[in-house]
Amino acid sequence: MQLDLLNQLRAQVPLVVNYANYVTPNFVANGLNALGASPIMTSEVDEADDLVKITNTVVINLGTINHYETDLVWQLCTSAVKYHKPIVLDPVAVGATAYRLDIAQKLLQDFPIAVIRGNVGEIAALAQVDWATKGIDAGTGDADPAAIAKACATRYHNVVALSGITDYITDGQQLFKVGNQTPLLPLTVGSGDLLSSIIGAFVGITDNYYEAAQVGCAVLACTGEIAAQPLHSHEGGTFAARLLDKLTIVDKEDILEILK
Ligand SMILES: Nc1ncnc2c1ncn2[C@@H]1O[C@H](COP(=O)(O)OP(=O)(O)OP(=O)(O)O)[C@@H](O)[C@H]1O
Ligand SMILES: Cc1ncsc1CCO
Numbered sequence: 001m002q003l004d005l006l007n008q009l010r011a012q013v014p015l016v017v018n019y020a021n022y023v024t025p026n027f028v029a030n031g032l033n034a035l036g037a038s039p040i041m042t043s044e045v046d047e048a049d050d051l052v053k054i055t056n057t058v059v060i061n062l063g064t065i066n067h068y069e070t071d072l073v074w075q076l077c078t079s080a081v082k083y084h085k086p087i088v089l090d091p092v093a094v095g096a097t098a099y100r101l102d103i104a105q106k107l108l109q110d111f112p113i114a115v116i117r118g119n120v121g122e123i124a125a126l127a128q129v130d131w132a133t134k135g136i137d138a139g140t141g142d143a144d145p146a147a148i149a150k151a152c153a154t155r156y157h158n159v160v161a162l163s164g165i166t167d168y169i170t171d172g173q174q175l176f177k178v179g180n181q182t183p184l185l186p187l188t189v190g191s192g193d194l195l196s197s198i199i200g201a202f203v204g205i206t207d208n209y210y211e212a213a214q215v216g217c218a219v220l221a222c223t224g225e226i227a228a229q230p231l232h233s234h235e236g237g238t239f240a241a242r243l244l245d246k247l248t249i250v251d252k253e254d255i256l257e258i259l260k
């Protein structure tokens with residue numbers, strides 16, 4: 001795994017333009033900042049082209065998408081194509097409503113998305129694999145998450161990072177797994193949103209989106225494990241703060257030592 005990307009990120013401080021949801025933008029911005037990237041959230045279509053022109057990367061999070069803001073999302077992606085900037089898509093809860101699934105599928109049809117990052121319920125919905133979900137959670141199903149991730153990557157010709165107790169990263173052919181985990185990560189609403197934006201930061205500094213997604217997943221899962229070490233499983237509030245602390249100082253060696 002290209003963990004040198006972590007040092008490169010801190011040297012380059014990539015700008016990450018986020019179309020964020022309104023639930024977790026503060027956590028995502030703090031997480032990106034702690035890691036060493038430069039976050040900016042936007043909700044104004046008239047500045048979209050200027051922002052994308054100067055950014056390294058664009059992250060589209062569909063968590064609270066609405067019809068007032070679809071023009072903004074399309075403008076961000078149109079400008080990303082114009083200026084050759086990579087796009088990461090977080091298809092929040094696309095398994096829950098037809099509205100969300102339709103928007104995600106239209107985006108995937110209209111734009112080259114570098115990486116899709118979602119939980120198994122979201123990736124299954126995009127891959128049209130049978131899976132039961134009712135909200136932002138992963139839900140339940142029988143299918144193999146690795147096969148679901150591969151089916152999604154093959155269908156949309158991109159890299160997929162399917163997060164869960166194990167993270168599966170695939171370009172449709174190759175498969176990489178990150179087995180580090182703590183139950184405090186899924187207890188933290190927005191840890192998935194942060195993961196998508198961290199992957200966004202890494203795709204902004206390399207053309208190898210497959211490696212960028214691997215490193216993004218490893219950095220969050222391993223830093224989560226480190227942050228959780230002294231905590232009990234109910235200490236989610238403390239964990240969120242400790243996660244930000246540890247993101248600031250985690251380095252390549254810390255990750256290599258515990259990577260599974
Ligand atoms: N059951 C689990 N046990 C341990 N770690 C998990 C589990 N599920 C997810 N994770 C970790 O949590 C982080 C966020 O992934 P998750 O799949 O929860 O995203 P998400 O469902 O989109 O979350 P959110 O919508 O709250 O932002 C990842 O680092 C992932 O490895
Ligand atoms: C709870 C919630 N609802 C829409 S987005 C979001 C945050 C997790 O993505």
Ligand SMILES: [Mg+2]
Nearest residue numbers: 092136192193
């Ligand atoms: Mg999510």
